[in-house]
Amino acid sequence: MSRPNIILIISDQLRRQALGCYGDPNVSTPNIDALAAAGARFDAASSTYPVCVPFRFTLMTGEYAHTRFIPSIEWRMSPAERTLADEFNDAGYATALFGKWHLYGNFGHYPGHNVVKASRTQVPRPFQGRFQRFAGFDICNDPWDTYYWNEDDPTPHKIEGFQTDGLFDLAIEYLRSEVGDRPFATVLSVEPPHPIFTAPESYLERWRDRELVLRDNVELGKEYNKRGPHGHDLLDDLRVYYAMIENLDDNVGRLVAALRETGHLDNTVIALTADHGELLGSHGLLAKQRPWEESIGIPLIVSGAGAAASVIKDPVCTEDLFPTLLGLAGVTPRDPKPGLDLSPLIRGEASGIDREGVLLEFVAEMRPALPYHDETWRGIRTRRYKYTVLGDAHGGRPWQFFDLENDPYEMVNLVDDPAYADEVARHHALLRERLVETYDHYVLAPAFGIPGLHEWNPEAKYQRRFG
Numbered sequence: 001m002s003r004p005n006i007i008l009i010i011s012d013q014l015r016r017q018a019l020g021c022y023g024d025p026n027v028s029t030p031n032i033d034a035l036a037a038a039g040a041r042f043d044a045a046s047s048t049y050p051v052c053v054p055f056r057f058t059l060m061t062g063e064y065a066h067t068r069f070i071p072s073i074e075w076r077m078s079p080a081e082r083t084l085a086d087e088f089n090d091a092g093y094a095t096a097l098f099g100k101w102h103l104y105g106n107f108g109h110y111p112g113h114n115v116v117k118a119s120r121t122q123v124p125r126p127f128q129g130r131f132q133r134f135a136g137f138d139i140c141n142d143p144w145d146t147y148y149w150n151e152d153d154p155t156p157h158k159i160e161g162f163q164t165d166g167l168f169d170l171a172i173e174y175l176r177s178e179v180g181d182r183p184f185a186t187v188l189s190v191e192p193p194h195p196i197f198t199a200p201e202s203y204l205e206r207w208r209d210r211e212l213v214l215r216d217n218v219e220l221g222k223e224y225n226k227r228g229p230h231g232h233d234l235l236d237d238l239r240v241y242y243a244m245i246e247n248l249d250d251n252v253g254r255l256v257a258a259l260r261e262t263g264h265l266d267n268t269v270i271a272l273t274a275d276h277g278e279l280l281g282s283h284g285l286l287a288k289q290r291p292w293e294e295s296i297g298i299p300l301i302v303s304g305a306g307a308a309a310s311v312i313k314d315p316v317c318t319e320d321l322f323p324t325l326l327g328l329a330g331v332t333p334r335d336p337k338p339g340l341d342l343s344p345l346i347r348g349e350a351s352g353i354d355r356e357g358v359l360l361e362f363v364a365e366m367r368p369a370l371p372y373h374d375e376t377w378r379g380i381r382t383r384r385y386k387y388t389v390l391g392d393a394h395g396g397r398p399w400q401f402f403d404l405e406n407d408p409y410e411m412v413n414l415v416d417d418p419a420y421a422d423e424v425a426r427h428h429a430l431l432r433e434r435l436v437e438t439y440d441h442y443v444l445a446p447a448f449g450i451p452g453l454h455e456w457n458p459e460a461k462y463q464r465r466f467g
Helices: 030-038 052-061 084-090 115-119 163-177 201-207 234-261 318-328 418-437 458-466
Strands: 005-011 040-042 094-100 133-137 147-150 184-190 268-274 300-303 310-312 357-362 376-382 385-391 397-403
Touching: 005 234, 005 318, 030 234, 030 268, 030 300, 052 084, 052 318, 084 094, 084 184, 084 318, 094 163, 163 184, 163 234, 201 234, 234 268, 268 318, 357 418, 376 418, 385 418, 397 418
Parallel strands: 005 184, 005 268, 040 310, 094 133, 094 184
Antiparallel strands: 040 300, 133 147, 268 300, 357 376, 376 385, 385 397
């Protein structure tokens, strides 16, 4: 059998907990659930830096976002970066990307934030990561008003109808008529269920006024959380969020049917993930950026072409995606990468991961009105616990510690609980070690008898210069 085809589906702002296979009691996702049942479902996959731009940089390069000091938005990836497409191109694959790119720094050209302007600007060919087929846009945020560009053709093409439907149409047509005899590696990147919250009418009607089972940590009583992100009732936004997810699921079903029809299904790996989650009322908060599970927790499902049916509890992270997608194709990255190749785990050739936990981070926020502009955070998530620090230039200090086994909704912060003191200190040491291992510049304050990291000491600096 030839090398397997690879299709990666990225759904923007899709939290792990909002799919049927991950236990959501409201939504119906039979096609995604079928992929999960037939393949590997990761129950503790995290978006290392839970915002669109840094996730996409790491997916495309395999590198930690802190190595380039990437802010949450308004950042442009250099064409000098070696990308996922470069690796697949060199291995003889036909490479393609359909949909959102968001690595051209084109969100209205900070600080204007004119989304209409951004959605009408082409990503120049040198900035497309060297995907051979590129039918994409940098950012849109309105799935009813989506334009894309083909490679270096300056002609914009409007998707008639809903963005998810239109992008799946493009990918399916590509599979049917353009891939030829070579194996293909395709990224299909859709914005829904990212705001704005909207969906085709038939899906909206299905969800209109439906009763919802809310997560235990949803707080409806907070004044700033009585309405959703667009002035709608929060429960209505949740309903539309689910409607967009069910539309995605139907499109996954269409893609699987097209692969079967074209004879590609048996030799194609289908992976589904998201760049980050969505809080939507959990902890009385909206959107992403934060280290709670609804924000960092992403689905990761890998099915087909040798993937064994399994549920994997080990924590995995964004940095693992680059070597794993290549590993599934039998390709080794040209350069060493910090993430792990999970393909042996996916194929049932390994039973676990020799790594205690994964790094979590928020590197920088350039917009003064948004969270973490003045203080940023780092964290480590192990199989049972999550520990985070928060701080400004004087250093991150102990902030949160959750026992995810006994408190999956992160309702009780145990960072000062004497009964967990040893585990908190151990996780602080693990975090410090990971910051050192990954060349993170983050300033970590001393705690629990453990030295700080990168602290500024004026006296020591004077001594180095003059003493």
